[in-house]
Amino acid sequence: GENVEQHPSTLSVQEGDSAVIKCTYSDSASNYFPWYKQELGKRPQLIIDIRSNVGEKKDQRIAVTLNKTAKHFSLHITETQPEDSAVYFCAASKKGNEKLTFGTGTRLTIIP
Amino acid sequence: GAGVSQSPSNKVTEKGKDVELRCDPISGHTALYWYRQSLGQGLEFLIYFQGNSAPDKSGLPSDRFSAERTGGSVSTLTIQRTQQEDSAVYLCASSLGTGASQPQHFGDGTRLSIL
Numbered sequence: 320g321e322n323v324e325q326h327p328s329t330l331s332v333q334e335g336d337s338a339v340i341k342c343t344y345s346d347s348a349s350n351y352f353p354w355y356k357q358e359l360g361k362r363p364q365l366i367i368d369i370r371s372n373v374g375e376k377k378d379q380r381i382a383v384t385l386n387k388t389a390k391h392f393s394l395h396i397t398e399t400q401p402e403d404s405a406v407y408f409c410a411a412s413k414k415g416n417e418k419l420t421f422g423t424g425t426r427l428t429i430i431p
Numbered sequence: 432g433a434g435v436s437q438s439p440s441n442k443v444t445e446k447g448k449d450v451e452l453r454c455d456p457i458s459g460h461t462a463l464y465w466y467r468q469s470l471g472q473g474l475e476f477l478i479y480f481q482g483n484s485a486p487d488k489s490g491l492p493s494d495r496f497s498a499e500r501t502g503g504s505v506s507t508l509t510i511q512r513t514q515q516e517d518s519a520v521y522l523c524a525s526s527l528g529t530g531a532s533q534p535q536h537f538g539d540g541t542r543l544s545i546l
Contacts, residue, residue: 351532362522362537363474370532408473416487417462417532421474 321346323411325422332399333430340425342409343391349411352385352392353419357406366407367394396427404429433457435538437523443544446515452508452541454523462528463506464535465498469519477521480506481528510543518545 322345332338344352353368369376369383369392376383380399385392396403406426410419436455444450456463465477476490480500491497495513500506510517520542524535 353534355537362539365534365536368534410474412532414532416479417481417526417528417535418464418476418479418487418490419466419474419535420476421466423473 321349321411321413321420323409323420323422325409325425327425328423329426329428331428331430334399334401336399338396338399338403338427340394340407340409340427341391342393342422343389344411344420345390346411346413347390348413350414351412351417352383353410354383354394355408355410357408357424363408399429401429401431403427435523435525435536437521437538437541439541440539441542441544443546444513445546447512449509449511450513450543452510452521452543454506454508454538456504456506456523456525457536460525460527460536461503462526462533462535463500464524464526465506465508466522466524467519468522468540474522477508513545515545518543
């Protein structure tokens with residue numbers, strides 16, 4: 320089955336700087352890669368997703384890149400703000416079975 | 432409501448008891464998923480319903496776990512003879528489930544504590 324690895328497990332960034340979280344996946348049939356943000360005690364919230372037919376997607380300060388050949392994808396947050404502090408999860412799924420396999424999460428702390 | 436609704440929000444029960452957790456998906460969503468999140472851990476897939484197809488039960492950790500979805504809407508996850516290792520937050524998600532992979536939207540979860 321699919322295996323998703325996520326790094327780093329913790330990340331501290333000065334406010335205003337950029338943060339990058341990286342994930343790798345094992346199943347070449349995976350074609351959908353969402354990122355979720357989870358604040359303490361809250362539900363995971365989808366912040367951005369990318370499909371395998373594109374290499375990059377951007378939404379304001381958040382961007383995701385996908386390298387299908389290397390089977391890795393990354394989340395980039397620019398101009399970080401204190402409210403970006405949370406745990407971020409990457410995930411992968413494939414057409415025909417949409418269950419998500421999640422990475423182990425990255426605890427992002429923005430230092431004011 | 433507009434989002435995925437789960438009940439109860441918290442459940443405390445004694446080891447050996449059965450529990451039933453409920454999920455009400457977003458209206459019109461044909462796909463429904465159950466995940467489990469242990470303290471400080473990632474999300475673990477349990478079971479997936481898509482329309483009238485047979486559910487994917489490949490993530491259920493033991494035969495004490497079962498789930499059903501009646502009328503293609505509300506789902507219940509049942510854990511029989513609960514054990515302490517069943518303590519976790521149980522999250523439900525739903526998606527449109529048509530064509531290409533659709534975003535999954537999560538409920539607030541049920542925090543289950545087994546004494």
